[in-house]
Amino acid sequence: MRLKGIFLEHKKDTAAVRTVPIPVPEKVSIPMLQSVGAACDVLVKKGDKVLVGQKIGDSDKYMSVPVHSSVSGTVTGISELLLVSGKVCKCVDIKTDGEQTLIDGLEPPVVTDRESFCNAVRQSGCCGLGGAGFPTHVKFGFDEKKFSVDTLVVNAAECEPYLTGDHREMLENTDRIFEGIAHIKKNLGIENVYIGIEKNKPDAIELMTRKASQTDSSVKVVPLKAKYPQGAEKVIVYNLTGRIVKEGKIPADEGVIVINVSTCGFIGEYMATGIPLVRKRMTVSGDAVKSPCNVIVPIGISFKEVLRFAGCDFEGMSKAVAGGPMMGIDLFDLSDPVCKTHSAVLAFKKNEKKAKPVQTNCIRCGRCIEACPVGLMPTVLEKAFDKKDREMLKKMKVSLCMNCGSCTYVCPAKRDLAEKNQLAKALLRT
Amino acid sequence: MEKLTVSPSPHIRSGAATSKIMLHVIIALMPALVVSAFLFGARALALTGVCILSAVVWEKLCNIIMKRPDTTHDLSAVVTGILLAFNLPPSLPYYMAVIGTFIAIVIVKQIFGGLGQNFANPAIVGRIVLMLSFTSAMTHWTMPSTMTDAVTSPTPLADTDKLYNYWDLFLGKCPGCLGEVCAAALIAGGIYLVVMKVITVHAPVAFVATVFVYSWLAGKDPVYQILSGGLMLGAIFMATDYVTTPVSKKGKFIFGIGCGIITCVIRFYASYPEGVSFSILIMNIATPYIDMITLKKPVGAVPAKKEVQTHEK
Numbered sequence: 001m002r003l004k005g006i007f008l009e010h011k012k013d014t015a016a017v018r019t020v021p022i023p024v025p026e027k028v029s030i031p032m033l034q035s036v037g038a039a040c041d042v043l044v045k046k047g048d049k050v051l052v053g054q055k056i057g058d059s060d061k062y063m064s065v066p067v068h069s070s071v072s073g074t075v076t077g078i079s080e081l082l083l084v085s086g087k088v089c090k091c092v093d094i095k096t097d098g099e100q101t102l103i104d105g106l107e108p109p110v111v112t113d114r115e116s117f118c119n120a121v122r123q124s125g126c127c128g129l130g131g132a133g134f135p136t137h138v139k140f141g142f143d144e145k146k147f148s149v150d151t152l153v154v155n156a157a158e159c160e161p162y163l164t165g166d167h168r169e170m171l172e173n174t175d176r177i178f179e180g181i182a183h184i185k186k187n188l189g190i191e192n193v194y195i196g197i198e199k200n201k202p203d204a205i206e207l208m209t210r211k212a213s214q215t216d217s218s219v220k221v222v223p224l225k226a227k228y229p230q231g232a233e234k235v236i237v238y239n240l241t242g243r244i245v246k247e248g249k250i251p252a253d254e255g256v257i258v259i260n261v262s263t264c265g266f267i268g269e270y271m272a273t274g275i276p277l278v279r280k281r282m283t284v285s286g287d288a289v290k291s292p293c294n295v296i297v298p299i300g301i302s303f304k305e306v307l308r309f310a311g312c313d314f315e316g317m318s319k320a321v322a323g324g325p326m327m328g329i330d331l332f333d334l335s336d337p338v339c340k341t342h343s344a345v346l347a348f349k350k351n352e353k354k355a356k357p358v359q360t361n362c363i364r365c366g367r368c369i370e371a372c373p374v375g376l377m378p379t380v381l382e383k384a385f386d387k388k389d390r391e392m393l394k395k396m397k398v399s400l401c402m403n404c405g406s407c408t409y410v411c412p413a414k415r416d417l418a419e420k421n422q423l424a425k426a427l428l429r430t
Numbered sequence: 431m432e433k434l435t436v437s438p439s440p441h442i443r444s445g446a447a448t449s450k451i452m453l454h455v456i457i458a459l460m461p462a463l464v465v466s467a468f469l470f471g472a473r474a475l476a477l478t479g480v481c482i483l484s485a486v487v488w489e490k491l492c493n494i495i496m497k498r499p500d501t502t503h504d505l506s507a508v509v510t511g512i513l514l515a516f517n518l519p520p521s522l523p524y525y526m527a528v529i530g531t532f533i534a535i536v537i538v539k540q541i542f543g544g545l546g547q548n549f550a551n552p553a554i555v556g557r558i559v560l561m562l563s564f565t566s567a568m569t570h571w572t573m574p575s576t577m578t579d580a581v582t583s584p585t586p587l588a589d590t591d592k593l594y595n596y597w598d599l600f601l602g603k604c605p606g607c608l609g610e611v612c613a614a615a616l617i618a619g620g621i622y623l624v625v626m627k628v629i630t631v632h633a634p635v636a637f638v639a640t641v642f643v644y645s646w647l648a649g650k651d652p653v654y655q656i657l658s659g660g661l662m663l664g665a666i667f668m669a670t671d672y673v674t675t676p677v678s679k680k681g682k683f684i685f686g687i688g689c690g691i692i693t694c695v696i697r698f699y700a701s702y703p704e705g706v707s708f709s710i711l712i713m714n715i716a717t718p719y720i721d722m723i724t725l726k727k728p729v730g731a732v733p734a735k736k737e738v739q740t741h742e743k
Contacts, residue, residue: 003729008442161442234730246730319435330436348441360448360504361546366677367446375728379677380721397728405440412446413546419438 028300035127037063070298130260133341156261157231160324180268286346288317368407452505458619469574485511513553516609640690
């Protein structure tokens with residue numbers, strides 16, 4: 001069986017540009033909820049002095065990730081931020097002093113077993129850096145009685161157009177990635193490691209393969225077809241291991257743990273230095289950006305600041321996307337802060353035709369069915385949703401849709417198929 | 431900076447468009463049109479022109495009367511016009527052709543809701559209605575002008591003496607409808623559509639292969655059967671119409687086989703010499719049912735647990 005998908009223009013014009021750190025902004029606003037799970041309680045108050053790496057938010061919930069200050073400076077207040085989910089979360093606003101002084105006592109964590117490793121990972125503030133933001137310690141802390149995990153899949157597909165953050169991570173942070181892999185392997189008792197990289201990154205494949213042969217023969221670097229959505233969890237697990245993650249199950253059910261390559265790189269770095277997750281590599285691109293680049297930004301910097309650094313034409317732009325163009329989320333306010341999960345910010349010029357294509361009748365061409373990586377029938381689902389036919393939606397497994405957007409992308413009638421699937425999922429939840 | 435546009439993902443779209451697909455189909459029909467102009471003269475072009483023009487006018491009028499957005503730019507009416515013309519004898523009076531496009535566009539397509547909503551292929555129904563209404567004009571066959579001066583002669587399927595050899599049929603040196611005579615030109619168009627990924631080979635191959643096998647088993651000349659009549663036109667251009675055929679590959683395959691069997695049954699046992707249009711129409715009607723039995727099973731899907739029925743006493 002071969003999973004379906006679509007071919008996209010890569011537009012990875014930042015792949016060869018070395019990552020640069022962004023100058024420390026005047027102020028940052030750090031949200032208390034940046035991952036899947038519960039929001040953190042604020043640990044600081046107005047007027048407090050904070051340092052880089054200082055914990056400013058934590059929660060007693062297991063499904064939660066602590067938040068650290070990314071700058072040194074003074075807390076100017078606690079503000080509120082409206083998240084895309086409709087929830088409101090607290091943010092710690094900090095005026096920076098430009099010193100970027102590290103807090104004392106940051107040391108490599110002492111890890112002796114799986115439990116202490118998971119604890120250390122939690123303390124680092126680590127969550128999935130690929131975009132979904134699932135707390136990494138929860139992924140690693142699977143119930144050993146229930147799951148027997150033998151394989152680690154390192155997701156370096158980076159299948160979205162424009163995005164090159166993972167690519168640069170592999171070229172610039174190679175050693176740390178392999179250190180991270182070694183820590184995960186040792187503490188979780190994993191035997192096989194696959195690193196899946198799309199073939200449009202030949203330099204990364206070459207470098208990673210060479211590094212793997214030098215350090216650990218159990219690590220296999222596998223070049224993957226540059227086909228969207230190659231980096232989707234179920235797709236990459238199947239393409240690398242041949243195992244199918246069944247409906248309602250997680251990769252651990254099939255003995256696999258999937259982790260993004262940048263997350264691996266961060267874990268390697270944290271285990272060596274003890275500096276928590278306070279910085280993030282992100283791609284700045286799009287046709288409204290004069291000099292597209294990869295930058296390292298402190299968490300909490302505003303999108304506007306990042307775009308300004310890359311020479312964005314604020315007058316001419318009409319759309320800003322946090323993430324890739326296929327699955328990213330539109331920004332409605334450029335002063336919103338960058339979170340741990342944001343891998344890119346794209347700014348696009350006004351393009352009436354592209355922005356709002358005229359939707360016409362479905363002509364039943366079946367292109368959406370040919371595109372769907374999980375074998376759904378989007379046109380059938382759309383019609384079932386329009387009729388509010390819950391039985392049909394359940395039977396046709398709309399819940400398996402991961403919103404990759406391939407169906408909407410290929411539709412000649414310009415129908416919003418992926419959007420309808422999301423609405424249908426919401427309908428079934430009610 | 432003006433206000434930011436906010437929309438659900440994905441934020442990019444492919445260049446695919448309904449009008450582009452229709453344009454590909456029109457291009458694929460061109461070889462057959464050129465051949466028919468060569469074989470039947472300017473009259474063939476004029477008849478095709480009348481069909482296209484009237485189809486577009488009917489579509490436009492319907493849009494205006496039904497207060498729908500203008501859909502003539504999607505080119506589907508042009509395709510229907512050409513396909514209907516291809517199904518007519520070159521000598522057919524123009525007014526009959528206009529009636530044909532009225533049936534196709536107004537009755538079959540627009541009244542059911544426009545492109546994408548019609549259950550039957552408009553051109554096929556247009557042809558069938560004309561066939562039943564103006565039987566003599568619709569069966570008045572002219573020999574291609576390049577061959578002889580004969581005015582009328584039997585079509586290959588009605589011919590029992592085998593006047594035509596395989597090459598005549600393949601190249602179109604035989605009487606018949608305007609666009610159906612030259613198998614070579616139609617196949618060339620079909621290959622173009624497959625290469626441009628507009629159609630898949632499933633329905634046409636299943637259709638033609640079924641007719642071939644059935645004819646062979648029934649003791650007829652299989653090559654003669656697949657090259658004559660409207661089979662190539664029907665299999666390549668009508669049995670692949672997105673709207674009125676199943677959406678899945680498996681469904682398209684079943685559709686093709688069904689068409690092939692019905693075509694042979696009509697050709698061999700019924701009083702009509704040709705059965706392609708009827709077979710496609712019948713399978714059009716069966717399409718929702720084929721779709722229903724060929725629903726795809728998603729990757730990793732777990733069949734829904736059957737709820738245990740509790741009989742309450």
